[in-house]
Amino acid sequence: MQLSIGLDIGGTKILALAHDGTRVLGTSEVPTPRDAGRLAETLSELTAALVDEHRGTLGGIGIGIPGFVGLDGVARQAPNLPAAIGLDLGEGLRDRFGVPVVVDNDANCAAWAAFRQDAPDAAALVAVTLGTGIGGGIVINGRLFRGAHGFAGEPGHMVVATGGWTCPCGQLGCWEMYASGNGLGRLARAAVAEGRGASLAAAAGEGGVVDGPLVGRLAGDGDPEALAVLDEYAGWVAVGLVALVNIVDPDVVVLGGGVAALGDALRVRVNSALGSYPTVRSGRSLDVRIVSLGPEAGALGAALLASETAFGADPPPPVG
Numbered sequence: 002m003q004l005s006i007g008l009d010i011g012g013t014k015i016l017a018l019a020h021d022g023t024r025v026l027g028t029s030e031v032p033t034p035r036d037a038g039r040l041a042e043t044l045s046e047l048t049a050a051l052v053d054e055h056r057g058t059l060g061g062i063g064i065g066i067p068g069f070v071g072l073d074g075v076a077r078q079a080p081n082l083p084a085a086i087g088l089d090l091g092e093g094l095r096d097r098f099g100v101p102v103v104v105d106n107d108a109n110c111a112a113w114a115a116f117r118q119d120a121p122d123a124a125a126l127v128a129v130t131l132g133t134g135i136g137g138g139i140v141i142n143g144r145l146f147r148g149a150h151g152f153a154g155e156p157g158h159m160v161v162a163t164g165g166w167t168c169p170c171g172q173l174g175c176w177e178m179y180a181s182g183n184g185l186g187r188l189a190r191a192a193v194a195e196g197r198g199a200s201l202a203a204a205a206g207e208g209g210v211v212d213g214p215l216v217g218r219l220a221g222d223g224d225p226e227a228l229a230v231l232d233e234y235a236g237w238v239a240v241g242l243v244a245l246v247n248i249v250d251p252d253v254v255v256l257g258g259g260v261a262a263l264g265d266a267l268r269v270r271v272n273s274a275l276g277s278y279p280t281v282r283s284g285r286s287l288d289v290r291i292v293s294l295g296p297e298a299g300a301l302g303a304a305l306l307a308s309e310t311a312f313g314a315d316p317p318p319p320v321g
């Protein structure tokens with residue numbers, strides 16, 4: 002049995018997954034080491050343990066990193082994983098296991114999993130991950146679109162509000178300040194501050210935090226103020242999607258990340274907000290979906306990328 006291993010490195014944990022080409026065989030999870038040397042060792046140990054456990058022949062390894070990953074597989078920017086910046090994390094694994102190692106941005110990996118799993122017939126797919134920030138991935142004609150440097154498909158830092166909220170990247174009004182999971186919480190706190198969120202404040206309680214999950218919970222109970230915040234949030238999601246749709250012209254948009262757990266409550270609102278933009282609706286057939294995959298999307302996509310040639314005309318992934 003040929004095995005691929007996917008390693009999704011998050012800011013707080015690493016999810017490792019073994020895949021046999023058709024199904025997930027097993028996963029494991031460890032905290033993300035802060036130290037660069039320990040990080041490389043941990044990837045190696047996770048891989049060895051999964052290969053031992055599933056007794057297959059290792060064919061390839063995929064690594065997803067939360068940051069801007071160059072075509073050479075080296076992270077150039079990684080605010081949530083500074084230890085990885087400048088490291089060739091594939092090198093040690095290639096040396097030890099003697100197999101091809103693909104390193105890519107985590108959202109590119111998740112987009113690839115969404116394409117293969119949820120929309121293999123899509124001519125052009127845009128996957129957007131609404132989590133702590135916003136990640137993205139673009140698959141065109143069955144290939145991941147990686148750009149000139151490997152940094153394509155990073156929509157979180159599109160400026161959607163001139164002079165808006167300050168983003169950690171240094172810009173004002175980035176999309177992820179409004180339309181990420183954290184953005185949902187930010188919109189809710191703004192509503193409370195402006196007197197439109199008494200029920201949210203009451204539910205959070207004294208000293209409690211008004212955040213995205215709280216909005217989701219209250220909205221699920223039909224609370225009008227939470228639903229109003231959710232409407233506002235869907236409007237911000239739509240603002241960014243309008244730009245992506247006009248540039249990429251996708252037939253499928255897949256929404257993933259923590260906020261996607263809201264399911265149809267989110268999808269219906271985003272669709273409704275998109276309906277007010279003539280350029281999005283006229284002459285297009287656009288299907289906005291919620292991803293079927295859970296938190297394992299990035300690791301699964303990394304494993305699938307490792308076992309497939311997905312790069313087409315783009316420079317091939319680094320191999321040993």
Ligand SMILES: [Zn+2]
Pocket residue numbers: 157158168169170171172175
């Ligand atoms: Zn930004």
